[in-house]
Amino acid sequence: MAIYTEEEARKIMEKALSFSTADTCEINLSGEESGNIRYARNTVSTAGHRSNQSLVVQSSFGKKSGTATIDEFDDASLEKVVKRAEELAKLSPENPEFMEPLEQQSYDKAINFVEATANITPEYRASVANDSIEPAAAKDVTAAGFLDDSYGFSAMLNSKGLFAYNKSSNVDFTVTMRTNDGTGSGWVARDFNDVGKFNAAEASKVAIDKAVLSREAKAIEPGKYTVILEPAAAEDLISNMARSLNARTADEGRSFMSKEGGGTKMGEKIVDERVNLWSDPLHPEVPTSTWSGDGQALKKTVWIENGVVKNLAYDRFWAKEQGVEPVPFPNNIIMGGGDASLEDLIKGTKKGILVTRLWYIRTVDPQTLLYTGLTRDGTFYIENGQIKHPVKNFRFNESPVIMLNNLEALGQQVRINGNLIPYMKIRDFTFTSLSDAV
Numbered sequence: 001m002a003i004y005t006e007e008e009a010r011k012i013m014e015k016a017l018s019f020s021t022a023d024t025c026e027i028n029l030s031g032e033e034s035g036n037i038r039y040a041r042n043t044v045s046t047a048g049h050r051s052n053q054s055l056v057v058q059s060s061f062g063k064k065s066g067t068a069t070i071d072e073f074d075d076a077s078l079e080k081v082v083k084r085a086e087e088l089a090k091l092s093p094e095n096p097e098f099m100e101p102l103e104q105q106s107y108d109k110a111i112n113f114v115e116a117t118a119n120i121t122p123e124y125r126a127s128v129a130n131d132s133i134e135p136a137a138a139k140d141v142t143a144a145g146f147l148d149d150s151y152g153f154s155a156m157l158n159s160k161g162l163f164a165y166n167k168s169s170n171v172d173f174t175v176t177m178r179t180n181d182g183t184g185s186g187w188v189a190r191d192f193n194d195v196g197k198f199n200a201a202e203a204s205k206v207a208i209d210k211a212v213l214s215r216e217a218k219a220i221e222p223g224k225y226t227v228i229l230e231p232a233a234a235e236d237l238i239s240n241m242a243r244s245l246n247a248r249t250a251d252e253g254r255s256f257m258s259k260e261g262g263g264t265k266m267g268e269k270i271v272d273e274r275v276n277l278w279s280d281p282l283h284p285e286v287p288t289s290t291w292s293g294d295g296q297a298l299k300k301t302v303w304i305e306n307g308v309v310k311n312l313a314y315d316r317f318w319a320k321e322q323g324v325e326p327v328p329f330p331n332n333i334i335m336g337g338g339d340a341s342l343e344d345l346i347k348g349t350k351k352g353i354l355v356t357r358l359w360y361i362r363t364v365d366p367q368t369l370l371y372t373g374l375t376r377d378g379t380f381y382i383e384n385g386q387i388k389h390p391v392k393n394f395r396f397n398e399s400p401v402i403m404l405n406n407l408e409a410l411g412q413q414v415r416i417n418g419n420l421i422p423y424m425k426i427r428d429f430t431f432t433s434l435s436d437a438v
Contacts, residue, residue, distance in 0.1 A: 002031030002032055002033055002051045002052055002053040002152070003031050003032075003033060003151070003152060003153055003167075004029070004031060004053075004153060004155075006155070006165040009029050009153065009155040009165060010155070010157065010163060010165070012029060012055070012073050012078070013027045013029055013055075013155065013157035013163075014157065015075060015078055016055065016057060016078040016079075016081070016082055017082075017157060017158075017159065019078060019079040019082040019083070020059060020082055020086070020159065021086065022059035022060055022061055022085075022086050022089060022159075023060055023061050023062060024059075024060045024100055024101050024158070024159050024160070025057065025058070025059050025060070025082070025085075025101075025158060025159045026057075026058045026101045026156065026157075026158040026159070027055065027056070027057050027058075027156070027157050027158065028055070028056045028154070028155070028156050029053075029054070029055045029056075029154070029155045029156075029157075030053070030054055030152065030153065030154040030155070031051075031052065031053035031054070031152055031153055032050070032051075032052050032053075032150055032151070032152030033049075033050070033051050033118070033150065033151055033152065034049070034050045034051075034148060034149060034150035034151075034152075035047075035048065035049045035050075035120060035122065035125060035148075035149055035150075036048055036049075036050075036125070036146065036147060036148045036149070037122075037125040037126065037128065037129050037146075037147050038145070038146045038147075039129045039132070039133060039143060039144065039145055039146075040143075040144040041142055041144070042133045042136060042137050042142050042143055043133070044126070044129050044133075047122065047125060047126075049122075052071075053071055053073075054069055054070075054071050055069065055070050055071070055073060055078070055081065056068075056069045057069075057070075057081050057082050057084075057085040058085060059082065059085040059086045059088075059089045060089055060098065060100075061086075061089050061090060062094065062098075063094040063095050063096070063098040064089050064090065064092045064093070064094050064095070065089050065092060065095060065098065066084075066085045066086065066087065066088025066089030066090070066091070066092055067085055067088065068081045068082075068084040068085040068088060069081070097317045099294075099316045099317050099320070100160070101158035101159065101160045101162060101295070102158070102160060102162050102294065102295045102296065102316075103160045103161055103162060104160075104161045104162050104163065105162060105164070105291065105295060105296065105297045106297060107164060107290045107291050107297050108281070108282060108290045108297070108299070109290070110166050110167075110168075110281065110282075110287065110288070110289055110290045111282060111284070111287045112166070112167075112168045112169070112193050112281075112287035112288055112289065113151065113167040113168050113169050113193070114169050114193050114194040114195070114196070115169075116194065116195050116196055117149060117151055117169035117170065117171055117192075117193065117194060117195040118151035118169050120149045120171070120195060124195075125147055125149070127200070128147050128173065128200040129145065129147070131200040131201040131204060132145050132175050132200060132201075132204040135201070135204060135205065135208060136177055136204065136208055139208050139211075139212060140179065140180050140181075141177045141178065141179055141180065141184075141208050141211050141212065142177070142178050142179075142180055143175055143176075143177055143204070143207075144175065144176050144177075144178070145173070145174060145175030145176070145204075146172075146173070146174055146175075147171070147172070147173045147200075148171070148172045148173075149169075149170070149171040149172075149195065150169070150170055150171075151167070151168065151169040151170075152167070152168060152169075153165065153166065153167045153168070154166050154168075154289065156291075156295055158295070162295050164291045164295055166289040166290070166291065168193070168288075168289065169193055169194075170191065170192070170193055170418075171190075171191065171192055171193075171195045171198055172189075172190075172191045173189065173190045173191070173198065173200065173203060174187070174188070174189040174190075175187070175188060175203070175204055175207050176207065176377060177204075177207040177208050177210070177211035178211060178438070179211050179212060179214075179215050181215065182438065183214075183215045183216050183217070183438060184210075184211045184212060184213070184214040184215035184216075184217075184390070184438070185210075185211055185214055185376070185377045185378065185438045186206070186207040186208060186209065186210025186211035186212075186213075186214060186356070186377055186378050187207055187210070187232075187356060187357060187376070187377035187378065188203045188204070188206045188207040188210075189232060189416065189417075190203045191415065191416070191417060191418060192415065193287060207377075210356060210377065210378035211378075213378070213380070213387070213390060214377075214378050214379070214380070214390040214438075215390065216390070217379070217389075217390035217391050217392045217393075217438075218381075218389055218390070218391055218392065219391070219392045219434055220381060220391050220392075222394055222395075222431040222432055222433050222434060223430075223431060224428040224429065224430055224431075225351075225352060225353045225428075225429055225431060226349060226351065226352035226353070226408065226425065226426065226427045226428075226429070227352060227353045227354070227355055227425070227426050227429040228342070228345050228346065228349065228352060228353070228354045228355065228382070228423065228424070228425050228426075229355050229423070229424050229425075229426060229429075230342070230354070230355065230356055230357065230414075230423060231413070231414040231416045231421040231422065231423060232356065232357040232416050233355045233356065233357045233358045233375075234421050234422070234423075234424050235416045235417055235419055235421045236357075236358050236361055236373075237358070237361075237371065237398070237400040237403065238277075238333065238335055238400055238419075238421055239333055239417070239419060240361070240369065240371065240400065241369055241400040241401065241404075242277060242303065242330075242333045243329075244256060244257065244366075244369060245257065245303050245304075245309070245311070245312050245313055246312060246313050247264070247312035247313060247314045247318055247319075247322070247327070248314070248315070248318040250264040250265070250266075250312060251264060251318075251322070254366070254367075255366060255367070256366070256367060256368055256369045256399075256401060257309070257312065258367070264312065265309055266309050266310075266311075266312060267308065267309060267310075268308065268309055269306075269307045269308045270304070270307065270308075270309055270401060271304065271307045271401060271404035271405055271407075272307055272404055272405055272406075272407040273306045273307040274306075274307070274336075274407060274410060275304055275306075275307050275335070275336075275404050275407065276302075276304060276305055276306065276335065276336035277302075277303045277304040277333065277334070277335050277336075278300065278301060278302045278303055278304075278305075278334050278336075279298075279300070279301050279303065279330030279331070279332050279333055279334060280300040280301075280332070280334060281298045281299075281300075281330075281331060281332070282300070283332065283334060283420065285413075285415055285420055286332045286334065286415055286418055286419060286420050288331035288332050288418070289331060292328040292329065292331075294315075294316065294328075296316070296326060296328040297328075298328060298330065298331060301327065301330060303330075311327055312327065313327050313328065313329045313330075314326050314327045315328075315329075331418075332418055332419055332420070333419040333420075333421075334413075334419065334420040335413070335419075335420065335421050335422055336410070336413075336422070337410045337411055337412055337413040337421075337422025337423070338409065338410040338411055338412070338422065339411075339412065340409060340410070340411040340412065340423070341411060341412055341423075342411060342412075342423050344411065345409060345411050345423055345425050346382055346385060346386070346387065347385040347386075348385065348409070348425075349382045349385060349425065350383070350384060350385070351382065351383055351384075352381075352382040352425075353379065353380070353381060353382065353391065353394075353429075353431075354378075354379065354380040354381075354382055354387065355375050355379055356375070356376070356377050356378035356379065357375070357376055357377055357378075358373045358374065358375060358376070358396070359373060359374055359376045360373050360374050361373035364397065368399050368401070368402075369399045369400055369401050370397065370398070370399045371396075371397070371398060371399065371400075372395060372396065372397045372432075373395070373396060374393055374394065374395050374396070374435050374437070375393045375394050375396070375435075376393060376437070378390070379391050379392070379393055379394065392434050392435065392436065393434070393435040393436075393437055393438075394431035394432075394433070394434060394435060395431065395432050395433045395434075395435055396429065396430060396431050396432065397430050397432050398429055398430050403426050403429065406426050406427045406428050406429070407424065407425070407426060408425040408426060408427050409424070409425040410422045410423070410424055410425075411423030411424065411425070
């Protein structure tokens, strides 16, 4: 088994640390047990189980650091990996941005582990595949899906006395449904810490219905349209924007948060006042570890409030350079939403496009956060509050900053990729060309 309790993890790392002769030493220990099932063409193709564990040692002499990794934890192996890290450190050039390890921090108790998820069985995974394949076959649809469940731990110990430990669990599911005539495609994804919140039959039905509804899509002219973005589509753009709320790139004039002539847009209103963006490791729907990769404590942090930038992320080096406190990068992104369901947003739309998801997203201009990509797996034309017919996929060119200034309505929040994102209705979303891909 690759999972160690807090006490077991501490004992292993303390033993490794006892071999250190470096100025500073940081040790990370992690382990994971995971299982999966994959199916395609309405048939299970693979199923398996993985067990992994790893110990990483970073030793430093002054500003010279070396890193070594091992997956055997007997005394001889631990001594060997520590000495290897020290050998590499002595050979390394100095890192001008080196930061010494942190001293002990105070962490909130995390809530991102659920025992039921850790107890998932091969029989359960088979039932998930069955709940996807059987209803698909009944609708003349072919399913291709993947379920991956895992639970594990991560721990950190350093020569300054810091110790941190977290245990987590997660289940990820995605399935693509294709009509057997090759003209329709639907897709859905689900992820939870608690498998009790997951319903494979419900999720598969969403994808099946979209596949059937998207058959024989019609081409319409690209241009600017009112769009309803499902959370899976919106999340791609929102998370890209959130990752760009970085103080250093802003200070150095390299991001959309850079102010012309110098400085940043901290404190400025950059999007619609209904936009609120924050992170919270203790949010019950999207809980995460309560400490970051370098050992900083993660707390609820507001990034955008009523459209105004409230915080930028500062790593420890850049915070020291600027004379401010560090603001660690978050493990989740939460965007405030409303009460409207997807059906409500559709009913309130005179003319528009419903987008299931986006893919193959690439940066066009980092200064404006302009991205391009394609719609996929269910794109529909809305007229007078109803879905009238499927449409061929589009290429888009759009910035989440511009998009959130063209906000018409926010709907209910949905968990996607560990984040919590609402349905959103946007005017003047830019589609630049058509795509023949289904």
